[in-house]
Amino acid sequence: MLKTRLGELTLTNPVLSASGTFGSGWEGRGFSDLSRVGGLVSKTVTVKPRPGNPPPRIFETPAGMLNSIGLENRGADVFIPETLPKMKQLAGEHGRVIVNIGGESIDDFVELAERFTTAGVDALEVNLSCPNVQEGRLLFSTEPRMCERAVAAVKACTDVPVFAKLSPNVTDIVAIAKAAEQGGADGLTAINTLIGMAIDWRARRPVLGRGIGGLSGPAIRPVAVRMVYEICRNVKIPVIGVGGIASASDVLEFLCAGAAAVQVGTAQFADPALMVRLVAELETELAAIGATVEQLIGAALPATEASA
Ligand code: SIN
DSSP: OEEEEEEEEESSEEEEOOTTSTTSGGGTTTTTTTTSSSSSOOOOOOOOOBBBSSOOOEETTTTTTEEOOOOBBHHHHIIIIIIIIHHHHHHHTTEEEEEEESSSHHHHHHHHHHHHHHHOOSSSEEOOOTTOOOOOOHHHHHHHHHHHHHHHHHHTTTTSSSSEOOOOOOSSSSHHHHHHHHHTEEEEEEOEEEEEEEEETTTESSSSTSEEEEEESSGHHHHHHHHHHHHHEEEEEEOOESOOOHHHHHHHHHHHOOOOOOEEHHHHOOOOTHHHHHHHHHHHHHHHHHHOOOHHHHTTTGGOOOOO
């Protein structure tokens, strides 16, 4: 009933963790049996270690959260031997292990894709879209031709499915989605955070150390649903919906918009056992209406466009 497909990749259920909101899963292992979720997506891994942005890096907003982490991570040399085996252990036999990779150049993406393919992952998610760094990455998320080139370069050096994670901070996300599809992406993840800001007016300065950050949580869900819906009307590859998901009802909304799977992010900060609970709740909701996940994918799209 819960099974879904992202191209060639089959998931036992559509619930995945969103990159950067659940570490590698290891930090959350005490709260639930993570082998019951569809898969775990790592925090972005870069070639070299990154210290991240100056604090404060997180700020709670009325309906979500601003973050300006700056892709802090220990780099691939540490991640591959130390963290990846733990992710595989947590995912168990059926859960998928998806590593999110971030690069400042196409060479970085290629190196990471080659190394993680050799190390053995179920799929790669290419982070084209972090709003909290200044390097060339911005172009990968906003320039269709750069996006296509980055995706094509990754595709050329791996045989695992490649998902491109898109930024909502563009005028036309469909143009970027089509470029990623043209580059050979096996699927798209939509959306990353919306650029935002909070100001401490008493101190007369921005709250976050870097000034701006990425807004996530329930506030962005309608934006994410709209973008997933528009992308699904215009591409043939599967889409993973992400943005403010906190309930089974939210998951079903994204499925109806055309998403074939979803990622749960900010809500996990309040409830680290949420993903596993959502899997159980989805089963109950679907049993009540006598439908499967695959039957609901794209159910709200105009009839000729539903991607069933
Ligand atoms: C960050 O590390 O700054 C957040 C990651 C992202 O938005 O891609």
